[in-house]
Structure formats: C-alpha cells, structure tokens
Amino acid sequence: MLLGRTANGLYWMNRYIERAENMARLVDAGLRMALTRTQSASEEWNSVLLSAGSDVTFKQKYPDYTAANVSDFLLRDTSNPSSTMSSIETARNNARMVRTALTRETWESINEAWMSLKRMLARPIDERDLPNVLDAIKRETALIRGSFYGTMLRNEIFDFSQLGTYVERADNTARILDVKYYVLLPSISWVGSTLDNYQWESILRSVSAHRSYRWVYDADYKPTNIADYLILNVRMPRSLTFCYRFLAEHLKFLSDDYGERHACHATAERTQAMLRAGSIKDIFDTGLHEFLAGFIRDNTRLGDEIAQDYRFY
Amino acid sequence: MRLAAFDEMLPEVSGLRRPYSAYDRWLKEQDPARLTEKMQDAERVFRKTGITFAVYGEQEASERLIPFDIVPRIISGNEWRRLTQGIEQRVQALNAFLDDIYHRQEILRAGRVPRDLIAKNEAFLPEMIGVRPPAGVYTHIIGVDIVRISEDEFYVLEDNARTPSGVSYMLENRETMMQLFPELFQKIKVRPVENYPQLLRQSLAAVRPQGTKGAPTIAVLTPGSFNSAYFEHAFLADQMGVQLVEGQDLRVVDGHVAMRTTEGYKQIDVLYRRVDDSFLDPLTFRPDSALGIPGIMDVYRAGNITIANAPGTGIADDKAIYSYMPEIVEFYTGRKAILGNIPTWRCSEPDSLKYVLEHIHELVIKEVHGSGGYGMLVGPAATKQECEDFAKKLSAKPSNYIAQPTLALSTCPILTEKGLAPRHVDLRPYVLVSDRIQIVPGGLTRVALKEGSLVVNSSQGGGTKDTWVLDD
Numbered sequence: 001m002l003l004g005r006t007a008n009g010l011y012w013m014n015r016y017i018e019r020a021e022n023m024a025r026l027v028d029a030g031l032r033m034a035l036t037r038t039q040s041a042s043e044e045w046n047s048v049l050l051s052a053g054s055d056v057t058f059k060q061k062y063p064d065y066t067a068a069n070v071s072d073f074l075l076r077d078t079s080n081p082s083s084t085m086s087s088i089e090t091a092r093n094n095a096r097m098v099r100t101a102l103t104r105e106t107w108e109s110i111n112e113a114w115m116s117l118k119r120m121l122a123r124p125i126d127e128r129d130l131p132n133v134l135d136a137i138k139r140e141t142a143l144i145r146g147s148f149y150g151t152m153l154r155n156e157i158f159d160f161s162q163l164g165t166y167v168e169r170a171d172n173t174a175r176i177l178d179v180k181y182y183v184l185l186p187s188i189s190w191v192g193s194t195l196d197n198y199q200w201e202s203i204l205r206s207v208s209a210h211r212s213y214r215w216v217y218d219a220d221y222k223p224t225n226i227a228d229y230l231i232l233n234v235r236m237p238r239s240l241t242f243c244y245r246f247l248a249e250h251l252k253f254l255s256d257d258y259g260e261r262h263a264c265h266a267t268a269e270r271t272q273a274m275l276r277a278g279s280i281k282d283i284f285d286t287g288l289h290e291f292l293a294g295f296i297r298d299n300t301r302l303g304d305e306i307a308q309d310y311r312f313y
Numbered sequence: 314m315r316l317a318a319f320d321e322m323l324p325e326v327s328g329l330r331r332p333y334s335a336y337d338r339w340l341k342e343q344d345p346a347r348l349t350e351k352m353q354d355a356e357r358v359f360r361k362t363g364i365t366f367a368v369y370g371e372q373e374a375s376e377r378l379i380p381f382d383i384v385p386r387i388i389s390g391n392e393w394r395r396l397t398q399g400i401e402q403r404v405q406a407l408n409a410f411l412d413d414i415y416h417r418q419e420i421l422r423a424g425r426v427p428r429d430l431i432a433k434n435e436a437f438l439p440e441m442i443g444v445r446p447p448a449g450v451y452t453h454i455i456g457v458d459i460v461r462i463s464e465d466e467f468y469v470l471e472d473n474a475r476t477p478s479g480v481s482y483m484l485e486n487r488e489t490m491m492q493l494f495p496e497l498f499q500k501i502k503v504r505p506v507e508n509y510p511q512l513l514r515q516s517l518a519a520v521r522p523q524g525t526k527g528a529p530t531i532a533v534l535t536p537g538s539f540n541s542a543y544f545e546h547a548f549l550a551d552q553m554g555v556q557l558v559e560g561q562d563l564r565v566v567d568g569h570v571a572m573r574t575t576e577g578y579k580q581i582d583v584l585y586r587r588v589d590d591s592f593l594d595p596l597t598f599r600p601d602s603a604l605g606i607p608g609i610m611d612v613y614r615a616g617n618i619t620i621a622n623a624p625g626t627g628i629a630d631d632k633a634i635y636s637y638m639p640e641i642v643e644f645y646t647g648r649k650a651i652l653g654n655i656p657t658w659r660c661s662e663p664d665s666l667k668y669v670l671e672h673i674h675e676l677v678i679k680e681v682h683g684s685g686g687y688g689m690l691v692g693p694a695a696t697k698q699e700c701e702d703f704a705k706k707l708s709a710k711p712s713n714y715i716a717q718p719t720l721a722l723s724t725c726p727i728l729t730e731k732g733l734a735p736r737h738v739d740l741r742p743y744v745l746v747s748d749r750i751q752i753v754p755g756g757l758t759r760v761a762l763k764e765g766s767l768v769v770n771s772s773q774g775g776g777t778k779d780t781w782v783l784d785d
Contacts, residue, residue, distance in 0.1 A: 004562070004574060100551040100557045107362075156575065258576050
C-alpha cells in the first residue's frame, strides 16, 4: 500500500534528479561547442538555453550569453527552478518527504549529493573549474541511480520512481531535438544531406550519445540518422521509444498489481504504438517539429493522468 | 556561581564509580588521537544519515546536528530497577489522573488539586469530558525527564505526556556507538534498546479500537517535512513498518479515518500523532489548522480510532499541575511517590511569589506552558539586569510562572580537546503504556555542552550521549 502523496513525491524526486543531470549535460555540450567553434559561441549558448526551456527568464537576468552566465543560471541559480541546484534541492525535499519509502542507501546518496553540490555551487564557478563541476554533478546523479537500482525492491515504489524518470527524460530528449533542429535546419531541403557541421555533435553530446551514435550509424552526422537514433532506436537509453517502452512496462506492473487500468495506460500505449509503427521518413514527411510538439503535449498529458489516476493530490 | 555537582563517573569523594569501572579500564588503553578521530566519524555518520533537526528562525543553519558525545552515560542494573519502579508508579498515576479529570473528577472533589487549576487551564480539553479512549489508555508514550543530585537522589523534572520526542536519538546514538566501538559492547554487557520500535508497534496495536477487524492499520501523523522533529517521525514510521501520513492524506470516510493511497482510501485504526492537540481537528479546535483532519474528533468519540497520545493529556504534564504530582501519585496509587518532585513554588500563590521575588537570583523560573528551555530564567547564571527584567514580567502575570531551586544536576564527563571534562546531564527514559507498562532500558541523556551550563535543551546548545543500562 502506498500513499498518493508518497507516489507523488517519488515521481517528482526522480523527475528532478533526471533534470539536475540534464542541465549539466546541456551545459557540457554547450561548453564543448563554444570551445571548438569560437565564432558562434553565443549562438550555441542561446540554443542551450532554448533546450532548457529557460531562454526568457535568462534574458531578464543576464546581459549576454557567456559560458559564465549560462552555467551560473543553469547550474547554480536558485531563482531558476530548473537549475541543477534547485533541482537537486527539490529532489531532496521530495526524498525527505518519502523517506520511509526509500532504502537507506538511496536516501543517503541523495542527501550526500545535495550536501556536496550545495558546497560546490555555493560560489560562482570559475570557468577553469567548470569541467570538474560538471563531472561532479554527473557523478553524484550516477551514484544516486546506482544505489537506487542496486537496493530498491521492484515494487510500486520502484514503478512510480521510474515513471518520473522516463516522463522527464522523454520530455528532455524531445525538447533538445526540437530546438536544435529549428536552429540548425532552417530548410527542409537540407534533410538527407551529409552535414559538415560540428554543431550536430552537440545534439548527441547533450544526451551523452556522441560515442554510441558511431557504434550504430556511420561516422557522418545525418539529420535523419540523428533523429532516428533519438526518436526510434529501441536500445538507446534516452530515445523516446526507449522511454515509452519502460513507461508502458511500469504502468502495466501497476495495473497488474492493483487490478485496475486507467486513462494513463491508454495514453502511454497509444504513444508507444505510434512510435513502434513510425518510420523516420514518415516523421519528416509530416514535419519533425509538428511531430515533436505533439509528442511533448501527449507526454505532458500522460504525467497529468498518472497524477490523477493514482491520486497524487 | 559554580555548583558543586555529583559526577556520575568520578565523584570527588569516592573516586571512580563502579558502573564505569570496565569502561574506564578500556578508556585508559585508548590513544587520545584515535578518540578524537572517532568523534569526527560520529559527526559524519549523523550528517550523512540526515539526522538533523530544524532550528526555527534561522534561515541559513536551518538544519543542524545535535552534537553527540562519545562518552556513554552508564547506569547500573540496580539503579535502573529503582528508577523503573518510580516511573511505573508515576505513569499509572498520570493515566488514572487523566481518566478521573475527564470523568468523575474525584481528586477535585477531594480538594487535593484546586478546581481552578483544571477549569482555567488551556491544556484541559472540555471536548474530552466523558470520552473513554480505546483500552482506557490516555497517555501511551511518555518521556519522563529525570535529574540526579547525588548517589541516591533522583527527581522528576517534567512528565512529558503529550508527544515526547527524542527517542530516535536514543536509537541512533546506540547504533553509532556500536559502529564506532564494537569491541566495547563485547566487553561490557549493555542492555539493548533496539527493539523500541517493535515494542511501540505492539503497544499501539494492543490499544486498537474494539471493533477493529484483523490486524490494525497503524500510521504516524506528522506536521510535515519542515517540522523540527520530522526526522524522528519518518524514522519511527520506517522502523515500525507503518505509513507516515500528513493531515492532507487523511479524511473521514464512512465514520472512519482513512488515508488516500494510490488505490483509493484505506481505513486507519491507530494514529500515533505527532501533531499538537490544537491542530488535530479544525472542526473542533483551531479552525485555521491545515495539519489536522476535519472530523477526526467525531470518529474518536465514536470509538472508531485510537489517537496516541489521547487529546487533552497536556493537563497531566502542565507545569502548574507538576507541583501537585506527589499528591496525585498518592491519591491514585495509595502510596508515597517513589520518585520525588523538585520543590516548586507556584507563583500564583502570594506567599510563594513573595519568596520567589526575594530569591530570584537563586532560582530557576519557568513559564507554566513553556518548553524547550525558552522563556526561563536561570537566576544564578543571569545578570542583575536580566533578573530585574524577569521580575517585572513575573509580577505582571504571576500565575504564568513556577520557580524551583537551582539544583546541582549531576555531571558526566564529555570528551573535549583537553580530555575528559564534566558537564551537567539529565535523562529521559521512554515509557510505553498499553495493557502493560514497558520501559526501554536506556533513554536519552541530554548534556549541556557549555561548561557550567544547566540548560540541556538541544535548541540551546545541548548535546546527547548514549545511555547504557548495565545487565548486572
């Protein structure tokens, strides 16, 4: 038996852990691009902010796009509710709230991540330290994930946690893809061409897939291949298809356990079927942006339905 | 003014006391540098586990550790047996008193306790008149604060009959000591405290409502994760294997209290609440309370839920009632109190007030409804100005205060940078009441870390120690 409020806490705890890490990964990709392509550094930072969905609030606070400003805003600014620091703090508050549902190892890893990041992000980050800080963030979230997978019982607590992780991850991947394609592919006629553009790498980097991409496709960055990888690949752990495989699976565990299906089950299965049947050609034919916008909308609805069906509030 | 205090390890007159002899032998073999290291280890363990408490009104340091001292406070089996007899008697009397006060009020009729003291007391809940809680138990969990003055003199400082806290520290302190010094526990036979959560669960299950079908569903009610004692609430729920709920999770469904789960509403039979009376039911008490459950008092009066501790138990541990405890114990148990009270002046009485005002620099003066060491004056430690200011407050509302002599609380050594140094301590053993009374052998020893200080409260610079009851 699980309290609705506890399910809610687990769900959001995991969304925010995922988000804390995603922010670091976005900054990482931006940093890399800014270093290799000196001329358009500020453009790259702009697109990082667009991917993070925080361009508007950034502009209200900071005069220009620099590594220092963007990383400050995305990593340590507590007035930005999605910054790594805010995310890890929210994750920990949720973890505190659902503490009785977590193993000691899981709670301690979250608490320690919070303590060490709070210390590390207390002062503005020196640009020379930025790579270390990013590594530390990824390491802390990896430790949380490790102790979580290593020690948690695979029950409803686990299911609600995973739902949070994959809803957030799917949202993040879809947004990155949407923003980057907008910026990088001004005309549909470019689709299919082999692109001589370092920036394509940044898409893959921001989902930590720049190496694995080469294992699956050839070394050239093709828009269709990148989109195929991030949307339809079944084995790529941040692809939309991968996320929905697990969303559907954990929702099924819940309906089997409770003996009751809800609206969220139908929504998740519909999206999963759509992804399974889709080909990358169809997606480009209907328009990638339209496809992704629709996906993000459905994904958000799934989150709302989960909250309602399982009495989060 | 420095008080000559009785040291529980090394009293000045007689040298090392027996309960400490094995520990002392061990201690002498230790490398001081290693001990200092262990002390830091302990702090790391506490911080990592998140055993913190929130300090109200301090933004930055909003989560703090209660300092932990690694020198145990040791009580012999014999001393413990005497203490438990006294505690049992007192706890019986407290429950009998509560039952009487909310029913026939024999003790008022007999004139042993003034009627006004009850009727005009905020801790007295008229809503509880005529209500008999399941199994007849009012105060299920009690933390009796005890101080020691000499080899043979123990006094009760306070009866915490509402929602005593700190038991998680008793458990975590032991856990930490066993991690740091496993060899000590092989050498010295210390009675275990680890089964407290199981005892608590059994005890709560035993006082379930009469109509409960099957095993009762138990839950711990917390005001939420921003409460100063939240760690303890979560800890106890976790250790007992029951749900930790907030007011927002609960509602009254079909005459029962139920919690909102992912599968709908589920009935609760026993609620171990860590929320104050006045927040419990916005329909009965504070209408602005968001922490409670509208209508829970109706369910309670219908006998469909056990609330532990029962609403209205505050009338038994009120500081104004405290001074009548010797009479109360004798009235209900027919015997003199085994554990004494500290002599107390009730400032509401003109003669006492006069005495207190004349001797203000010698006395400890407390607010009747205060807690946590706030709003009190320790005369001998206060400046002349502080005494004069306090005297004004006292004269303005005498019935709000009681006064006690400044006792030379016993000391126990703590480990400082310069080696062992004595500090004042008190003791809070935890008592569980159901169809029987159980006292876990141990408790929470609070220690005033500042040299000479008598205030042991964690909110005022107090620390804690592991408390050993020897199996001898």
